[in-house]
Amino acid sequence: MRIIYAFLVVLACGLASSEMTEEEFYEKVFEEVDPDFILDNERILNDVLEIAEDMTQEDMEFYTRVFEEVDPDFILDNERILTSYLKCFYSEIECNAHAEVVKKSIPNVLATVCGRCSDKQKGIFKYSLNKFIPAHPKDWERILSIYDPTGEAWPKVKEFIES
Numbered sequence: 372m373r374i375i376y377a378f379l380v381v382l383a384c385g386l387a388s389s390e391m392t393e394e395e396f397y398e399k400v401f402e403e404v405d406p407d408f409i410l411d412n413e414r415i416l417n418d419v420l421e422i423a424e425d426m427t428q429e430d431m432e433f434y435t436r437v438f439e440e441v442d443p444d445f446i447l448d449n450e451r452i453l454t455s456y457l458k459c460f461y462s463e464i465e466c467n468a469h470a471e472v473v474k475k476s477i478p479n480v481l482a483t484v485c486g487r488c489s490d491k492q493k494g495i496f497k498y499s500l501n502k503f504i505p506a507h508p509k510d511w512e513r514i515l516s517i518y519d520p521t522g523e524a525w526p527k528v529k530e531f532i533e534s
Contacts, residue, residue, distance in 0.1 A: 438476075439491050441469065443499040447506075457510055461517065477514070481524040484531045500532045 446452050459466035460474050479487065485496045504511045519525050 438473075438495060439489065443495055443502070447499065447502055453507075457514075460514060477518045481519050481528055484524070484527045497532050500528070504532075 446456060455464070455467070456470045456473070458464040459470040460477065466474055480496065485493050488496060515522070515525055
């Protein structure tokens with residue numbers, strides 16, 4: 372039900388059509404949704420946050436497919452979008468739906484070195500970190516200070532991304 376509601380919110384914003392496939396829907400949303408538009412529109416922001424808060428395990432599994440369908444370069448190569456994600460991860464701003472799923476996944480992904488990830492997700496994880504860390508070392512240190520404060524996960528993650 373929440374997925375349908377999210378779709379209706381996006382339809383109301385004029386970003387999708389009812390004829391779209393699920394893949395087209397996500398492609399359109401992640402390419403064209405301006406996080407600031409959602410953050411600046413209280414009604415839409417409240418709807419999105421309510422959806423994120425009420426996600427069931429089934430919804431979470433559904434959204435994990437997003438990790439395989441979103442082009443990491445789209446986020447990593449766009450400073451405005453990347454900054455929005457980082458501020459979400461630092462809990463400085465409210466997160467968009469995709470960033471919220473990523474944020475909630477970070478502790479487990481680091482602790483298990485993407486142990487629950489599919490092979491495709493592991494490849495995306497490795498690629499993303501190998502691109503992000505050299506370009507944004509201070510941001511990576513900050514992420515680790517929040518999500519791996521004891522420093523236990525980082526050596527294993529580093530070994531994985533260097534393999």
